[in-house]
Amino acid sequence: MVIGESWAQIGSTIAGLMFALATLQQFFPLQLRVTLEQFVLATLQQFSFVQKFCDKLVSFFLPYITITFPEYSGYWSNQGYTAIETYVGARSTTEASHLKGSLIRNSKALVLTYDRKVSDEFDGVKVWWVSGPSTSTSSEDKYYQLIFHRRHSDLITGPYLDYVLEEGKAIEARNKQRRLYTNNPSENWSSYKKNLWSDIAFENPATFQTLAMDPKKKEEIINDLVTFSKGKDYYTKLGKPWKRGHLLYDPPGTGKSTMIAAVANLLNYDIYDLELTTVKNNTELRKLLTETSSKSIIVIEDIDCSLDVTGQRNKERAKSSENLGHDLNCKREKESENEKTSKVTLSGLLNFIDGTWSACGTGRILMFTTNHVNKLDPALIRRGRMDLHIELSYCSFEAFKTLAKNYLDLDSHDLFENIGILLKETDMTPADVPENLMPKREKKDPNSCLESLIQALEVPKKIKS
Incomplete structure (x- = not known):
C-alpha cells in the first residue's frame, strides 16, 4: 500500500509539472520563456553540486567523446584533415568492409577510403573514425570524426593523435607525386583561395647515378643531403632552423638544372621555381616563400640576373670583357615591365634565408644557380646562408x-x-x-x-x- 501511494504521488507530481509546462508554453511568449529558462539554468549552475551531478549524468548516458576534423578551416585547407585521411585510408584496407578507390591529385598510388566507419586501436584502447558527409553529392564540407570513451581522453587527444598525424604525413610522403611549382603574378592572386603558385607533376628522371660529375664530389653531395634530411632533431638541439643553402655555379651546360632534379628525386622533395622578376616587393616575396611546403627545394635560377638583389653593396665592381655579353643580357632582362615596378631588395631575400622568417617551415633547401659567382654579393653567398658551394665544371x-x-x-x-x-x-x-x-x-x-x-x-x- 505504501509503495502504491508513493508511485501515485510521483505520478501526480509529474502530471502537475506537465500541466504547468503546457500552461507556460500556452500563455507566455517565446522570448519570455527563453529568458526564464536561461535564468533558471544560470541559477542552478551556480551550485557546484548541480554542475557535478549534470556532468555525471551526461557521462553515464553519453560516455563517448566526438572530435570533428573539417576539411577546411575558414578559407584554407586543414592539413590535419589531409594527414588523417591518409592514415585512416591506410587503416581501412584491413578494417573496413566497403572501400572506395581513387587516384587523387599529388599522389602516385591509388588511395583506398572507407564508406563511413572504421575502427582503430591504440595501446589497447579502441576508437572509431567516421567520415562525412555520407554522400559524395552533398554540398557540405567533408570531415572526419574521432569517437572514443571519455575515460581515455588524455591518451587519445595526446599520444594517439600525434601518432596519427605523424604516420599520415609519412604515408603521404611515400605516396606523393613530386610537383614542380612556379609563382603566379600577384595580380592573379585571389583573396578567397591560395593560388600563389601553379604546379604540374614533376617527372624528370634525373638521378645521381646518371649525373655526369666526379664520383668523389657526387658522394660528398649525397652524404650532405642525406645527413640534412635526417637532421631535424640535431638542428633542434643546436637551436637552428632546419634548412640548408646550396649554390650551384660555373659555365652554362654543366648540369645545374639536372643536379636540382637529382636532389629532388633523391629526397622526394617538391621544387618551387621562384621567378623573382614577377615579384613586386618584399611583402609579396614573403607571402610566396611562406606558402612553400616543408621538405621542399626553393630554386632561384640565374640569381645574378634576378632584379637588383645582387651586388648592391659593391656597385663599382669592374666589368671584365669576358662577362660583357652577360651584363648586356641581364640589362635587357632588368628593363622588362615587371622589373621596373619591382622593389624586392637584397635584405628582403636575406631575411628569409637566415633572418626572422627563416624558421617558417622546416626541412627546406634553398638552391641558387649562377654562371658568374664573382658577381654575387658576398653577403648572399657566405657560409650559413649558402652552406654548400657546388662547382659544376666542364666534363671530366x-x-x-x-x-x-x-x-x-x-x-x-x-x-x-x-x-x-x-x-x-x-x-x-x-x-x-x-x-x-x-x-x-x-x-x-x-x-x-x-x-x-x-x-x-x-x-x-x-x-x-
Missing part, C-alpha cells in the same frame, strides 16, 4: 664514363684513353658530350659515336692551331 673523364654508360652501355673501350687526353686539353660541357654520344641510328654503333665525340673535341685544337 670520370664524368664522360658515366655518360658513356648512360648512352652506350659502355664501361670501357679502346677509344676511351684518347678521349680522356682530349678532355684534359679541351673544355666541353656535360651537355655537349651527349650530343655526340647519342646514336644517330636505330641500332647503336658505339664506335661511330665515340669517333664523333673525338672529332668534336679536336675542333677547338684545330682552330687554335
Whole structure:
C-alpha cells in the first residue's frame, strides 16, 4: 500500500509539472520563456553540486567523446584533415568492409577510403573514425570524426593523435607525386583561395647515378643531403632552423638544372621555381616563400640576373670583357615591365634565408644557380646562408664514363684513353658530350659515336692551331 501511494504521488507530481509546462508554453511568449529558462539554468549552475551531478549524468548516458576534423578551416585547407585521411585510408584496407578507390591529385598510388566507419586501436584502447558527409553529392564540407570513451581522453587527444598525424604525413610522403611549382603574378592572386603558385607533376628522371660529375664530389653531395634530411632533431638541439643553402655555379651546360632534379628525386622533395622578376616587393616575396611546403627545394635560377638583389653593396665592381655579353643580357632582362615596378631588395631575400622568417617551415633547401659567382654579393653567398658551394665544371673523364654508360652501355673501350687526353686539353660541357654520344641510328654503333665525340673535341685544337 505504501509503495502504491508513493508511485501515485510521483505520478501526480509529474502530471502537475506537465500541466504547468503546457500552461507556460500556452500563455507566455517565446522570448519570455527563453529568458526564464536561461535564468533558471544560470541559477542552478551556480551550485557546484548541480554542475557535478549534470556532468555525471551526461557521462553515464553519453560516455563517448566526438572530435570533428573539417576539411577546411575558414578559407584554407586543414592539413590535419589531409594527414588523417591518409592514415585512416591506410587503416581501412584491413578494417573496413566497403572501400572506395581513387587516384587523387599529388599522389602516385591509388588511395583506398572507407564508406563511413572504421575502427582503430591504440595501446589497447579502441576508437572509431567516421567520415562525412555520407554522400559524395552533398554540398557540405567533408570531415572526419574521432569517437572514443571519455575515460581515455588524455591518451587519445595526446599520444594517439600525434601518432596519427605523424604516420599520415609519412604515408603521404611515400605516396606523393613530386610537383614542380612556379609563382603566379600577384595580380592573379585571389583573396578567397591560395593560388600563389601553379604546379604540374614533376617527372624528370634525373638521378645521381646518371649525373655526369666526379664520383668523389657526387658522394660528398649525397652524404650532405642525406645527413640534412635526417637532421631535424640535431638542428633542434643546436637551436637552428632546419634548412640548408646550396649554390650551384660555373659555365652554362654543366648540369645545374639536372643536379636540382637529382636532389629532388633523391629526397622526394617538391621544387618551387621562384621567378623573382614577377615579384613586386618584399611583402609579396614573403607571402610566396611562406606558402612553400616543408621538405621542399626553393630554386632561384640565374640569381645574378634576378632584379637588383645582387651586388648592391659593391656597385663599382669592374666589368671584365669576358662577362660583357652577360651584363648586356641581364640589362635587357632588368628593363622588362615587371622589373621596373619591382622593389624586392637584397635584405628582403636575406631575411628569409637566415633572418626572422627563416624558421617558417622546416626541412627546406634553398638552391641558387649562377654562371658568374664573382658577381654575387658576398653577403648572399657566405657560409650559413649558402652552406654548400657546388662547382659544376666542364666534363671530366670520370664524368664522360658515366655518360658513356648512360648512352652506350659502355664501361670501357679502346677509344676511351684518347678521349680522356682530349678532355684534359679541351673544355666541353656535360651537355655537349651527349650530343655526340647519342646514336644517330636505330641500332647503336658505339664506335661511330665515340669517333664523333673525338672529332668534336679536336675542333677547338684545330682552330687554335
